[in-house]
Amino acid sequence: MKTSFIMNASxxxxxxxxxxxxxxxxxxxxxxxxxxxxxxxxxxxxxxFHALARGAGATRAVLRLQPLTWAGIGLLxxxxxxLPAMLLFGEPFLTQQWLGTTPIGTxxxxxxxxxxxxxxxxxxxxxxxxxx
Amino acid sequence: xxxILALIPCLALLAVPAVALGLRARPAxxxxxxxxxxxxxxxxxxLPLGATFRVDWLSSFGIGFAFxxxxxxxxxxxxxxxIGTGIFLFSGSYMTSYPKQHRFMAVLTLFMAAMLGAVLADxxxxxxxxxxxxxxxxxxxxxxxAHKPAARRAAQQGLLVTVSGGLAMLAGILLLGTAxxxxxxxxxxANRAVLATxxxxxxxxxxxxxxxxxxxxxxxxxMWLPNAMAAPTPVSAxxxxxxxxxxxxxxxxxxxxAFQEWALWQGLLTGAGxxxxxxxxxxxLRERDLKRKLxxxxxxxxxxxxxLIGLExxxxxTAAVVFLLVHALYKASLFLVAGILDKKAGxxxxxxxxxxxRHMPLTxxxxxxxxxxxxxxxxxxxxxxKDLLFTVQLGVPGLLPVVALLVNAAxxxxxxxxxxxxFFGKPMEMEREAKDPGFTMLAAPxxxxxxxxxxxxxxxxxxxxxxxxxxxxxxGEPTGIALGDKQATEIxxxxxxxxxxxxxxxxxxxxRLQPRLAAQTWLDDYGPDAAYGxxxxxxxxxxxxxxxxxxxxxxxxxxxxxxxxxFGGTLVLLVAGGGLGLPSADPLPLPHQAVLVGLVxxxxxxxCRLQMLFAQVMAAAVVGFGVGILFLTxxxxxxxxxxxxxxxxxxxxxxxxxxxxxFRELDxxxxxxxxxxxxxxxxxxxxxxLTLLAVLSVPFDTQMxxxxxxxxxxxxxxxxxxxxxxxxxxxxxxxxxxxVLLIAALAATVLLRRARGK
Numbered sequence: 001m002k003t004s005f006i007m008n009a010s011x012x013x014x015x016x017x018x019x020x021x022x023x024x025x026x027x028x029x030x031x032x033x034x035x036x037x038x039x040x041x042x043x044x045x046x047x048x049f050h051a052l053a054r055g056a057g058a059t060r061a062v063l064r065l066q067p068l069t070w071a072g073i074g075l076l077x078x079x080x081x082x083l084p085a086m087l088l089f090g091e092p093f094l095t096q097q098w099l100g101t102t103p104i105g106t107x108x109x110x111x112x113x114x115x116x117x118x119x120x121x122x123x124x125x126x127x128x129x130x131x132x
Numbered sequence: 133x134x135x136i137l138a139l140i141p142c143l144a145l146l147a148v149p150a151v152a153l154g155l156r157a158r159p160a161x162x163x164x165x166x167x168x169x170x171x172x173x174x175x176x177x178x179l180p181l182g183a184t185f186r187v188d189w190l191s192s193f194g195i196g197f198a199f200x201x202x203x204x205x206x207x208x209x210x211x212x213x214x215i216g217t218g219i220f221l222f223s224g225s226y227m228t229s230y231p232k233q234h235r236f237m238a239v240l241t242l243f244m245a246a247m248l249g250a251v252l253a254d255x256x257x258x259x260x261x262x263x264x265x266x267x268x269x270x271x272x273x274x275x276x277x278a279h280k281p282a283a284r285r286a287a288q289q290g291l292l293v294t295v296s297g298g299l300a301m302l303a304g305i306l307l308l309g310t311a312x313x314x315x316x317x318x319x320x321x322a323n324r325a326v327l328a329t330x331x332x333x334x335x336x337x338x339x340x341x342x343x344x345x346x347x348x349x350x351x352x353x354x355m356w357l358p359n360a361m362a363a364p365t366p367v368s369a370x371x372x373x374x375x376x377x378x379x380x381x382x383x384x385x386x387x388x389x390a391f392q393e394w395a396l397w398q399g400l401l402t403g404a405g406x407x408x409x410x411x412x413x414x415x416x417l418r419e420r421d422l423k424r425k426l427x428x429x430x431x432x433x434x435x436x437x438x439x440l441i442g443l444e445x446x447x448x449x450t451a452a453v454v455f456l457l458v459h460a461l462y463k464a465s466l467f468l469v470a471g472i473l474d475k476k477a478g479x480x481x482x483x484x485x486x487x488x489x490r491h492m493p494l495t496x497x498x499x500x501x502x503x504x505x506x507x508x509x510x511x512x513x514x515x516x517x518k519d520l521l522f523t524v525q526l527g528v529p530g531l532l533p534v535v536a537l538l539v540n541a542a543x544x545x546x547x548x549x550x551x552x553x554x555f556f557g558k559p560m561e562m563e564r565e566a567k568d569p570g571f572t573m574l575a576a577p578x579x580x581x582x583x584x585x586x587x588x589x590x591x592x593x594x595x596x597x598x599x600x601x602x603x604x605x606x607x608g609e610p611t612g613i614a615l616g617d618k619q620a621t622e623i624x625x626x627x628x629x630x631x632x633x634x635x636x637x638x639x640x641x642x643x644r645l646q647p648r649l650a651a652q653t654w655l656d657d658y659g660p661d662a663a664y665g666x667x668x669x670x671x672x673x674x675x676x677x678x679x680x681x682x683x684x685x686x687x688x689x690x691x692x693x694x695x696x697x698x699f700g701g702t703l704v705l706l707v708a709g710g711g712l713g714l715p716s717a718d719p720l721p722l723p724h725q726a727v728l729v730g731l732v733x734x735x736x737x738x739x740c741r742l743q744m745l746f747a748q749v750m751a752a753a754v755v756g757f758g759v760g761i762l763f764l765t766x767x768x769x770x771x772x773x774x775x776x777x778x779x780x781x782x783x784x785x786x787x788x789x790x791x792x793x794x795f796r797e798l799d800x801x802x803x804x805x806x807x808x809x810x811x812x813x814x815x816x817x818x819x820x821x822l823t824l825l826a827v828l829s830v831p832f833d834t835q836m837x838x839x840x841x842x843x844x845x846x847x848x849x850x851x852x853x854x855x856x857x858x859x860x861x862x863x864x865x866x867x868x869x870x871x872v873l874l875i876a877a878l879a880a881t882v883l884l885r886r887a888r889g890k
Binding site for chain 1: 769770772773774777778780781784785787788789848849850851852854855856858859860863864866867870871873874876877878880881884885
């Protein structure tokens with residue numbers, strides 16, 4: 001597939017801009033519109049753009065791990081976030097815990113898990129199409 | 133001390149990955165793995181009877197990781213680990229020539245863990261989980277040599293039969309737990325009076341019996357067991373004679389105190405058991421292959437055990453326990469001998485094997501001792517079992533005594549053919565002289581066979597410590613019977629002599645009897661195995677026909693059918709439920725909203741009218757983004773945000789795909805297809821609209837959103853209620869959803885890889 005020079009040159013910057021934006025959206029999600037689901041989609045968008053410009057092989061190299069592996073790590077994060085309640089505090093699984101009075105708690109890990117699963121899910125679907 | 137109880141299955145489970153990795157690196161260590169079951173055996177002996185351990189799991193349902201050691205579970209656990217020690221030692225040498233030995237030993241370890249968990253569990257749900265785990269391990273072991281079609285079929289059959297039975301049992305267990313008000317087995321048995329009058333009890337009996345019958349190969353579900361002989365010999369010796377198939381018997385025995393007074397329970401168990409005994413005996417006589425022959429005699433033994441449990445007599449409980457022990461000892465030993473013969477003499481055909489005794493004296497001794505116990509020769513523990521069996525069975529009115537006599541004579545024949553015939557007579561011709569195997573392979577069959585003699589000579593070794601506690605658990609109260617006391621009357625004594633003589637005569641005539649029995653091909657043609665085959669064939673025929681109908685391969689048809697079904701179904705429900713309604717007048721849209729609505733409509737019309745695919749995608753995008761902006765103007769920021777992102781990804785993906793097609797690809801649908809698709813789309817839109825109107829016409833209950841809005845900050849430290857719901861209030865739902873996403877991605881990856889491979 002022939003790609004334009006502009007796309008090719010901008011792919012890397014668009015990718016990292018998307019990833020940064022997606023992380024921002026992920027973190028602000030607890031108080032403002034955003035969160036892991038949308039964040040993951042925005043991140044995926046960056047990678048899809050990158051794959052359009054440079055080919056799926058190059059994108060896989062940037063990802064380092066398979067999309068499915070990222071998604072698996074995400075699910076693991078989601079499960080791990082639920083464990084402290086059960087193991088340390090004797091509360092039901094997935095009762096979110098907080099660091100003292102700060103708003104930082106296991107929800108961050110949980111939302112990161114959602115983010116990674118959505119990202120991995122989207123890329124696992126899209127990348128094979130772009131390779132075929 | 134009691135935590136050791138929970139440690140036993142856990143230790144075995146944790147060992148599984150260690151075994152797989154360790155043996156892959158150092159295959160030579162395999163025989164040393166026998167230390168694991170040996171250690172567990174010692175741990176079980178350390179524990180006092182009545183030890184319990186419990187950790188709450190689903191406390192709202194009263195389900196917990198509860199374990200309990202009583203007489204019955206102690207007997208089973210000792211058999212599992214004791215025979216396991218021998219089998220692990222044996223497999224370490226036997227399996228060295230197999231390429232995936234480490235995997236084999238790991239699954240064998242997993243199986244042992246599952247068995248220990250199942251017999252030690254004091255909670256029905258925990259028991260069920262371990263129960264199913266044994267079926268899975270059995271599946272992997274039967275199909276271990278997956279390149280052989282027979283092994284694959286046998287593995288599938290074993291799994292389908294035992295897991296279907298497991299499904300029935302799950303239903304039975306849930307009913308039982310509901311009826312008794314607890315899932316803890318010891319509490320159920322303690323409060324069994326509740327079950328005596330409960331309306332569920334007949335259902336529980338039938339369902340639980342079905343599960344146990346499938347697992348313990350009772351007629352007509354017995355066919356999977358002989359086919360499971362496709363597994364390597366140590367598996368046959370361990371799973372399919374001494375342990376897993378006894379699990380069904382174990383559960384029947386475990387629950388017997390609760391149901392023993394029900395005629396349904398007695399009838400089911402004695403009926404199925406007697407039929408199983410008879411079928412197994414006939415087919416055992418007919419078989420030439422040593423392993424399959426032993427498998428049929430296992431079917432007989434399982435039938436005998438089930439019958440004994442169904443009989444409401446203290447002596448029957450003792451008889452069942454003694455026979456369980458006897459059978460496990462001699463059957464494991466004989467299977468291992470069959471494995472040695474297979475390996476050293478190169479065949480398992482009973483008609484071919486002759487005169488091996490002088491070459492393999494130690495193997496011959498193990499075989500003979502085991503066979504004598506099986507035939508019930510005086511001095512062996514098998515004699516005591518037979519004594520008890522006859523005393524119980526002959527006291528029952530009806531056909532059972534006759535069947536019992538014939539079946540026991542048949543067992544004498546099997547013992548002779550398997551363990552006597554191969555070692556005597558004119559030596560068979562072999563390429564290479566057979567020799568006794570080394571210590572690791574001989575230890576188990578010899579020890580188990582000798583134990584049969586030791587226990588027979590000194591029954592006091594096991595009477596009080598092992599047999600009586602187990603029999604009392606089956607009966608629900610002490611039996612008051614001491615092993616070794618003479619139970620039999622004179623008639624029984626003479627009858628057992630008759631059986632022995634009859635058996636010996638039939639054994640001598642077996643070479644002439646066998647071809648005649650083998651000629652009766654109707655036994656195969658109309659047996660349950662044939663029925664299983666045709667059932668499976670018709671399932672694939674029907675599903676093939678349905679698939680060809682439904683999966684035409686046309687994406688357009690799939691989408692059309694999905695949309696029609698979804699919205700057609702909604703419409704039917706809406707009309708039938710009287711849900712059609714109009715909301716009270718809403719304020720009219722603001723001017724800028726009206727403009728957006730116009731934009732969306734224009735996009736929709738354009739998507740239908742345009743001819744170029746690329747332009748259609750863009751027009752559809754106008755609709756998507758228009759709706760997104762509309763959400764924004766209505767205050768649904770999160771929704772709009774998601775809508776934008778999904779829309780963008782969809783467009784990028786569609787463009788990526790379209791880019792592979794000729795760029796100016798035109799819509800190839802015919803005119804009538806256009807009309808049909810348009811009608812479907814408009815219909816779906818109208819139904820969606822009606823649904824929304826109906827929803828809005830019902831007064832909105834604000835209780836839940838109000839609570840969530842108020843609780844989001846103080847309880848979850850978040851101001852974005854939508855996100856707080858996702859990651860906190862309903863986090864378990866979200867976890868389920870992302871798990872589904874992951875599974876979908878997994879499936880897609882496999883399918884896309886397959887498609888690309890072609």
